[in-house]
Amino acid sequence: MPSCIICHLNINENTDSFKSCNNLHLVHKTCLAEWLMHSHSCPLCSEPYPQSLIDQFKDYKDMKEQEKQAVLDKKLQEESQKKMQAVADKILFLKFVESIEQLIEEEKFNEAIERLLDLYDENSTDEKDLNTLFLLGKANYLKGRYDMTINFLFKLVKIRYDYPDGFLYLGKAYEKLGLKDKAQWAFDRIKESK
Numbered sequence: 001m002p003s004c005i006i007c008h009l010n011i012n013e014n015t016d017s018f019k020s021c022n023n024l025h026l027v028h029k030t031c032l033a034e035w036l037m038h039s040h041s042c043p044l045c046s047e048p049y050p051q052s053l054i055d056q057f058k059d060y061k062d063m064k065e066q067e068k069q070a071v072l073d074k075k076l077q078e079e080s081q082k083k084m085q086a087v088a089d090k091i092l093f094l095k096f097v098e099s100i101e102q103l104i105e106e107e108k109f110n111e112a113i114e115r116l117l118d119l120y121d122e123n124s125t126d127e128k129d130l131n132t133l134f135l136l137g138k139a140n141y142l143k144g145r146y147d148m149t150i151n152f153l154f155k156l157v158k159i160r161y162d163y164p165d166g167f168l169y170l171g172k173a174y175e176k177l178g179l180k181d182k183a184q185w186a187f188d189r190i191k192e193s194k
């Protein structure tokens with residue numbers, strides 16, 4: 001029994017659809033359909049397939065190319081949607097930070113802290129959550145809850161060492177509690193983390 005030069009499996013001349021190059025190298029029709037996507041010559045002898053044969057597979061090739069294009073289009077669309085979503089999220093977060101800073105300025109610390117805690121995800125370490133942690137530390141400091149400040153900001157600088165403002169409020173909180181050595185430690189870290 002002859003075999004297909006592409007997949008090397010047998011070709012049953014009674015039941016399989018198959019084609020051949022001019023040098024009688026046989027291939028399954030389905031194998032040839034895939035092969036023609038890459039080349040128009042016989043994989044074994046490099047003899048070009050006759051145009052009439054190639055034309056028989058034109059619809060298949062068009063369909064495959066359309067499928068490929070559709071996958072690419074979808075991917076591009078998803079990427080641009082993701083980008084737009086990221087921009088929208090960022091703007092929304094900046095607005096949120098602005099509103100928190102406004103509350104802090106108006107000395108509405110409890111309201112600011114409540115809203116920050118609503119948003120804060122303690123399992124996340126992305127920029128948004130680190131920023132939220134910092135604001136939680138700062139709002140608690142201004143409220144006079146230095147223990148809470150230390151709690152939040154220590155968590156922050158453990159994740160992100162280069163956060164000078166985090167060390168600043170951490171040091172200030174230690175100072176308020178009379179922990180001079182720890183305050184000095186935090187203030188020294190400010191220079192290092194810049």
Ligand SMILES: [Zn+2]
Pocket residue numbers: 004005006007008009027028031
């Ligand atoms: Zn085959």
Ligand SMILES: [Zn+2]
Pocket residue numbers: 021022023024025042043044045046047
């Ligand atoms: Zn051939």
